[in-house]
Amino acid sequence: GNIEKQFGYREKAFQAYKKAFSLDPRDGMAYYAMGLLFEEQEHWNHAEFYYREALSRKPNIEFLPNRIMTTLEKQKKNMEWKKMYEHFALQRTPRERFQFFIGENQRYLAQNRLKEALEALFEAMRLQPKNAIIYNDIGGIFLKQNNKTKAISYFKRAIELDPGFILGYLNLASAYIESNQPKFSKENLEKALKLDPKNKHAYFLLGMAELKLMEKVLAEKNFKRALELDPSFALAREKLRQLSAK
DSSP states (O other): OHHHHHTTOHHHHHHHHHHHHHHOTTOHHHHHHHHHHHHHTTOHHHHHHHHHHHHHTOOOOTTHHHHHHHHHHHTTOHHHHHHHHHHHHHSSOHHHHHHHHHHHHHHHHHTTOHHHHHHHHHHHHHHOTTOHHHHHHHHHHHHHTTOHHHHHHHHHHHHHHOTTOHHHHHHHHHHHHHTTOHHHHHHHHHHHHHHOTTOHHHHHHHHHHHHHTTOHHHHHHHHHHHHHHOTTOHHHHHHHHHHHHO
16 A cells, blocks of 8 residues: 555555555554545545544554644634643653653644744653753754754753753754854864764854854864765755855
8 A cells, every 4th residue: 555655556555554454454554545545635634534444443653643633724713623632731740741741843844833833842842841842842943943042042052951952062053153153163073073073064164163263274174074975965056156256
């Protein structure tokens, strides 16, 4: 069924999934796959039906409740959406609630609903207040909203919680570059490179910070280093082209 779907043969995929759960009605994955098939076609009522069938069989599928909630939103089933939200947000174990809010964040991000995505992350943060990834993700949304001060604050907190968190250093450096504070950006990138000396993104961002500091020779060197680590790194290649054209 999955192979047929990949090739665009939806009817054949449909028949294959039907055969799968006729052979084993207890298998939630076949119902989930059928739900995905209908979601791709925006047949929200059918997708909801198969997702609920999957959920009733308790498969180990992350964010399945969030997919059901998407179908409810699309059908404007507001009361059912609220009921399901309350069930998963309030009545499950802390771990299940955490996973639910992470799923909500991803669902809202896919729709570019940054305010709701941020609210979901704050709920997740209340459940795991020392999770560096959550602080990093909150910082990322603030950066998308052009709130650089808050973004920097949350990226810093992520690094405090996990001093080995490379992505936190890279994101903090990016925020400092966007805030026109390249000196602080360089400081954090140097820390990142001590942790991961072959990180192409760190070299690229270092080059960007050095461009702002008018250190063009150093910038060129670091763009070249990023490209050596990954010859397909298009952004680094473009920056080098721009420098050579000046």
